[in-house]
Amino acid sequence: xxxxxxxxxxxGLAGLVLASAVGLILFALSDGIAFFATPSExxxxxxxxxxRLRLGGxxxxxxxxxxxxxxxxxxxxxxxxxxxxxxxxxxxxxxxxQGVVAEGKVDGAGLFQADTILAKHDExxxxxxxxxxxKKSGExxxxxxxxxxxxETVTR
Amino acid sequence: MIVELGHYALVLALALSIAGAILPLYGALTGDRRLMAVxxxxxxxxxxxxxxxxxxxxxxxxxxxxxxxxxVENSHSLKPLIYKISGVWGNHEGSMLLWVxxxxxxxxxxxxxxxxxxxxxxxxxxxxxxxxxxxxxAFILATSNPFLRLDPAPAQGRDLNPVLxxxxxxxxxxxxxxxxVGCSISFAFAxxxxxxxxxxxxxxxxxxxxxxxxxxxLTLGITMGSYWAYYELGWGGWWFWDPVENAxxxxxxxxTALLHSAIVMEKRDxxxxxxxxxxxxTFSLSLLGTFLVRSGVLTxxxxxxxxxxxxxxxxxxxxxxxxxxxxxxxxxxxxxxxxGLFAPISREGALVLNNLLLTAACATVLTGTLYPLALEAxxxxxxxxxxxxxxMTFGPLMVPLMIAVPFGPLLAWKRGDLYAAAxxxxxxxxxxLATIVVGLALAGTSKALAVLGLALAVWLITGSLCEIAFRxxxxxxxxxxxxxxxxxxxxxxxxxxxxxxxxxLTVLGIVASNAWNTELITTMKPGDTVExxxxxxxxxxxxxxxxxxxxxxxxxxxxxxxGAVIATLAPEKRLYSVQNMPTTESAIRTFGLSQLYxxxxxxxxxxxxxxxxxxxxxxxxxxxxxxxMALGGALSLSDRRLRVGAPKPARRGAAVxxx
Numbered sequence: 001x002x003x004x005x006x007x008x009x010x011x012g013l014a015g016l017v018l019a020s021a022v023g024l025i026l027f028a029l030s031d032g033i034a035f036f037a038t039p040s041e042x043x044x045x046x047x048x049x050x051x052r053l054r055l056g057g058x059x060x061x062x063x064x065x066x067x068x069x070x071x072x073x074x075x076x077x078x079x080x081x082x083x084x085x086x087x088x089x090x091x092x093x094x095x096x097x098q099g100v101v102a103e104g105k106v107d108g109a110g111l112f113q114a115d116t117i118l119a120k121h122d123e124x125x126x127x128x129x130x131x132x133x134x135k136k137s138g139e140x141x142x143x144x145x146x147x148x149x150x151x152e153t154v155t156r
Numbered sequence: 157m158i159v160e161l162g163h164y165a166l167v168l169a170l171a172l173s174i175a176g177a178i179l180p181l182y183g184a185l186t187g188d189r190r191l192m193a194v195x196x197x198x199x200x201x202x203x204x205x206x207x208x209x210x211x212x213x214x215x216x217x218x219x220x221x222x223x224x225x226x227x228v229e230n231s232h233s234l235k236p237l238i239y240k241i242s243g244v245w246g247n248h249e250g251s252m253l254l255w256v257x258x259x260x261x262x263x264x265x266x267x268x269x270x271x272x273x274x275x276x277x278x279x280x281x282x283x284x285x286x287x288x289x290x291x292x293x294a295f296i297l298a299t300s301n302p303f304l305r306l307d308p309a310p311a312q313g314r315d316l317n318p319v320l321x322x323x324x325x326x327x328x329x330x331x332x333x334x335x336x337v338g339c340s341i342s343f344a345f346a347x348x349x350x351x352x353x354x355x356x357x358x359x360x361x362x363x364x365x366x367x368x369x370x371x372x373x374l375t376l377g378i379t380m381g382s383y384w385a386y387y388e389l390g391w392g393g394w395w396f397w398d399p400v401e402n403a404x405x406x407x408x409x410x411x412t413a414l415l416h417s418a419i420v421m422e423k424r425d426x427x428x429x430x431x432x433x434x435x436x437x438t439f440s441l442s443l444l445g446t447f448l449v450r451s452g453v454l455t456x457x458x459x460x461x462x463x464x465x466x467x468x469x470x471x472x473x474x475x476x477x478x479x480x481x482x483x484x485x486x487x488x489x490x491x492x493x494x495x496g497l498f499a500p501i502s503r504e505g506a507l508v509l510n511n512l513l514l515t516a517a518c519a520t521v522l523t524g525t526l527y528p529l530a531l532e533a534x535x536x537x538x539x540x541x542x543x544x545x546x547x548m549t550f551g552p553l554m555v556p557l558m559i560a561v562p563f564g565p566l567l568a569w570k571r572g573d574l575y576a577a578a579x580x581x582x583x584x585x586x587x588x589l590a591t592i593v594v595g596l597a598l599a600g601t602s603k604a605l606a607v608l609g610l611a612l613a614v615w616l617i618t619g620s621l622c623e624i625a626f627r628x629x630x631x632x633x634x635x636x637x638x639x640x641x642x643x644x645x646x647x648x649x650x651x652x653x654x655x656x657x658x659x660x661l662t663v664l665g666i667v668a669s670n671a672w673n674t675e676l677i678t679t680m681k682p683g684d685t686v687e688x689x690x691x692x693x694x695x696x697x698x699x700x701x702x703x704x705x706x707x708x709x710x711x712x713x714x715x716x717x718x719g720a721v722i723a724t725l726a727p728e729k730r731l732y733s734v735q736n737m738p739t740t741e742s743a744i745r746t747f748g749l750s751q752l753y754x755x756x757x758x759x760x761x762x763x764x765x766x767x768x769x770x771x772x773x774x775x776x777x778x779x780x781x782x783x784x785m786a787l788g789g790a791l792s793l794s795d796r797r798l799r800v801g802a803p804k805p806a807r808r809g810a811a812v813x814x815x
Contacts, residue, residue, distance in 0.1 A: 003497065006497070006498075006499065006500060009500045010500065010508065013500075013508075013509065013512065014512055017512045017513060017516045017553075018516060020516075020552070020553070021516040021517075021519055021520055021549070021553060024520065024548060024549040024552055024553070025520055025523050025524075025549050027548065028524075028544070028545045028546075028548035028549045029527070029541075029545065031544065031548070032541065032542065032543075032544035032545030032546075032547075032548055033527075033528075033539045033540065033541050033542070033545060034539060034540045034542060035537065035538065035539050036537075036538030036539060036540065054538075054540055068678075068679040068766070069677045069678060069679060069766055087677070088677050088768075089391070089677055089755070089757040089766050089768050090757065090758070092390075092737075092738040092739055092740055093737070093738070103540070103542075
């Protein structure tokens, strides 16, 4: 093999690996991601049932109904509330009136079927996405949030 | 007073770092030996000052000095001693101080033990280290000063985040930082080589042990973090493709590639430019990781309080170092001479393939981590990239790499014989086929993918053993000759085998625990029994527990196998009163290499509670494999070849004493 052929083999191999990496990324980006949405956005513009969403807002006070391992609650941003159904264990920090992010899909009946619940707050903290969602809907009260360590708990 | 001295020492360290960056660099450029000789002493004194400063902060934590704001925010007088110490770095300011301490430590080690380095190279390396130190010391003093006082001082602190009150915090960050920051040394060597315009096999010989050491620590740090998340977060996962995990995983991938390309450079004087690029890339990814974690752009378990000023400051440091080093690379890389030709099928060729796949995999992780940030900045749309993305991109790139791993060490340098290598792997081929046949027969075609995964793990494990068996002529020569040959092999050869074997064990753990696990989420009352992994769990009742700054409830489970009691488990639900934060403490019991994992949900007044029970087959192999990999690295590091002084560079006045 000449020096040139060796170099071409190397470049060809590098190109092949690079092309497969790019191909995999493009393929995965069309399928493996979730969009963030607020309850008002979901209510006014229902997403297609196959799209994965992260729904962020507050757990509506008085909406939590637990039945064994099944939980139903509503996520609200003050303008709209979306009913959520989830089976499993809730994170430690899941509470009514507190910030929450639910990940899953909206089913045909308009019920949000969550497979992951994230609650990240202490008494004064909320997830960044939730803060922005509340700001968007005008429900944001800055005095309720302060800087502080922000533990996160997650359940899948 | 001690607090003020600590603060002052930090300022002095900054001043000295500036001097330690500029003077030796100027000396190296003008050939002034006296200025170059400033570098080691400056680095050592900076280490002393930073260590004093860190000690001062630790002291404030130990005596619970609540006039210090950082202590108030992260400590409590009732907290156990170990968490008072680890609490020093359980917050943003303290963790940055630890970062700088470890940076200074590495600089000090080069200053102390780098006697066999040419004066100019040593001066340049230490100057680069000092420049990094300058940036981060300035960052701490300007935006994240841990020594700020509070007046009036409160009587009690606000306690450390309960999730962090764990032995994991004492071990995970220091190990991880040793790995992250350790990458700065190979970066400094790369920059020094680019400034100096010369690079040779001896350079690779100096760089490899430092990279190897950093890699060992990074491996252990990531492993520890993974196990910590597994038992602390209470939902049985061990890797979440969380952006912060990715931030530590990317430098690991790049450092693994660097380790392998440095071998080619050391032995064959080839791949020079690529190795330098990888060294720059590895530390750039470490810096990017620091930025992602410390700037608050991400929402994560690891993000402490966020402050935009900090993000901007770290972004500036990031641009300065990454931009600067890549510009220097673009300007100077052409001046480094290329050497060493090799055929595509050869040891070098295999290592190039390793590098290509590892960097491509690293690029996919980088894309998945940064894409949401970029998309939000450009379109304002918020997305999250989760595990499915990484499973689809990272996984397929790892498979060819793992298939290739056993071939690599069996190929000769320069021109290898793939057929001969395959013959030596005959035993591994047979075992892989046996695994597939037996696996499909027992588990059925529904688990075909898992069986193939198992086959891959078997291939890695037996393949790496085949290599060492070939080298010692096992079963082809009398046993005593094999033993004699084994004793004569360099430790690095065993290191390679062990590291590749460890990879196989980790793959085995991942595949088995994913495919053969039981997950139950159910409501239980005292007296109820559930089955998992062939064992039965009975909830006996609840007991109150308390300690430190928490109180809570423990549930007592009795585990029976065939009617006989074999274990009791006591998962807890705790409430940390100071931060008013509930946590879940899972209970884990290891049987062989598999684990039974129980964690609790809310306990209702009637005693019913949601319980999560897992049986995870062979899950401990995930971490055991990683520790075996790190052991392999450590064994390689202890190889005499790496410790002996490198050969004297040609046409050099400076004497290079051998150790």
